[in-house]
Amino acid sequence: xxxxxxxxxxxxxxxxxxxxxxxxxxxxxxxxxxxxxxxxxxxxxxxxxxxxxxxxxxxxxxxxxxxxxxxxxxxxxxxxxxxxxxxxxxxxxxxxxxxxxxxxxxxxxxxxxxxxxxxxxxxxxxxxxxxxxxxxxxxxxxxxxxxxxxxxxxxxxxxxxxxxxxxxxxxxxxxxxxxxxxxxxxxxxxxxxxxxxxxxxxxxxxxxxxxxxxxxxxxxxxxxxxxxxxxxxxxxxxxxxxxxxxxxxxxxxxxxxxxxxxxxxxxxxxxxxxxxxxxxxxxxxxxxxxxxxxxxxxxxxxxxxxxxxxxxxx
Numbered sequence: 001x002x003x004x005x006x007x008x009x010x011x012x013x014x015x016x017x018x019x020x021x022x023x024x025x026x027x028x029x030x031x032x033x034x035x036x037x038x039x040x041x042x043x044x045x046x047x048x049x050x051x052x053x054x055x056x057x058x059x060x061x062x063x064x065x066x067x068x069x070x071x072x073x074x075x076x077x078x079x080x081x082x083x084x085x086x087x088x089x090x091x092x093x094x095x096x097x098x099x100x101x102x103x104x105x106x107x108x109x110x111x112x113x114x115x116x117x118x119x120x121x122x123x124x125x126x127x128x129x130x131x132x133x134x135x136x137x138x139x140x141x142x143x144x145x146x147x148x149x150x151x152x153x154x155x156x157x158x159x160x161x162x163x164x165x166x167x168x169x170x171x172x173x174x175x176x177x178x179x180x181x182x183x184x185x186x187x188x189x190x191x192x193x194x195x196x197x198x199x200x201x202x203x204x205x206x207x208x209x210x211x212x213x214x215x216x217x218x219x220x221x222x223x224x225x226x227x228x229x230x231x232x233x234x235x236x237x238x239x240x241x242x243x244x245x246x247x248x249x250x251x252x253x254x255x256x257x258x259x260x261x262x263x264x265x266x267x268x269x270x271x272x273x274x275x276x277x278x279x280x281x282x283x284x285x286x287x288x289x290x291x292x293x294x295x296x297x298x299x300x301x302x303x304x305x306x307x308x309x310x311x312x313x314x
Contacts, residue, residue, distance in 0.1 A: 003035040004108065004160075005087030006101075009077035010053070011043040013095040017052045020095055025060075027101045031108065038063045040095075041081040044071030057307070069302040075177035078157065080301050082166050091160045098197050099158035106193060107160035116188035119159035122197045155180065155192075164188070173300060176290045 006024065010017070028036050042050045042065060050067055057063040066084050068077065078092060089111055093099050099120065107118040157179060161169070168186040169179075304310070 001033055001035050002089070003037060003087040004104075005037040005039050005085040005090045006104070007039050007041070007078070007081040007085055007090050007092045008095050009041045009043055009074050009081065009092075010045065010049050010095045011071060011074070011077070012045045012047045012049060014045075014047045014049050014052055016096055017049065017056075020097055020101075021056055023097065023101050027104055028062075031105055034108070036062050037086055039081055039085055040065040041077040042067040043074065043077040044068050054308070064307050065305075066303060067305040069304045072301045074157075075179050076301050078179055079169070079173075079177065080303070082170055084306065085166065088163050089160055090163075090166050092157045094156070094158065099156070100195060103158075103193065103195055104160070110191045110193070111160055111162065114189065115191040116162040116165050117159060117183060117190040119155050119183070119190065119192060120195050121155050121192050122195065159183070162188070175293050175296075175298065175300060177300075 024038060040053045042053060053063070053065045057065065066080055068080060082090065091104055091107060093101060103120055110118045165186060165188050169182060172182055
């Protein structure tokens with residue numbers, strides 16, 4: 001029988017694990033002729049998450065777990081899970097139950113029809129503020145406008161990936177990861193299914209606006225150099241305007257003579273040029289910082305434990 005791995009990154013999710021396990025096992029019981037692996041990736045949780053997972057494994061051998069040595073972030077936790085997943089297909093799902101496990105049978109059906117990447121697109125997003133919805137929509141519009149890769153809008157990590165998609169993603173080892181863009185970048189035969197996203201079943205979200213902003217910057221700098229091009233065009237445009245202004249000043253001085261005036265306009269020009277330079281330097285710095293991190297060639301993560309065995313990370 002084919003095996004399907006259900007990959008679940010988990011960080012401080014002790015409050016929701018029982019509900020998650022009950023709904024997952026109910027869904028799995030309804031799917032015949034498949035073997036299942038439920039693979040948790042404990043991303044350095046500070047609560048009782050790992051102990052709860054271990055207790056579930058003792059009575060259900062379909063459960064496996066990878067426990068990272070510290071919190072590396074969800075993007076890294078997902079690639080760690082893909083490295084250890086055994087299935088012919090992998091379903092990535094969040095632990096908070098905002099992504100309904102009941103969609104897994106439909107994903108498997110389309111997988112058997114020949115699709116490689118069956119992703120769930122959010123039709124509605126309950127429990128999110130209007131600002132978060134607006135900012136998310138705006139970000140995807142900006143990112144799509146900057147890159148030539150077709151970015152999937154209103155789509156998270158909830159999807160089924162065929163083994164060849166998994167192997168392709170495992171080859172992408174950059175440290176600055178934006179997995180949502182990687183799903184689009186690798187290509188393959190994709191299928192969209194719509195769903196209404198529920199609020200969290202329990203616990204608190206780990207994504208504040210600062211982290212979401214950081215993820216947005218990762219997405220833009222990982223898949224396009226358009227901001228660098230904008231800073232170049234901005235520099236050319238400002239230089240051209242400054243040259244025209246210089247000609248005007250010279251001509252005006254030759255005709256009317258030199259008069260000590262223009263302090264306000266001088267300050268405006270200096271502040272404008274200084275601001276434009278700082279913005280350009282900041283954009284360049286973001287890319288240089290990513291080059292710096294990539295040149296270190298550090299491992300993406302370290303494993304503390306895999307299925308009750310301590311990892312040597314050799």
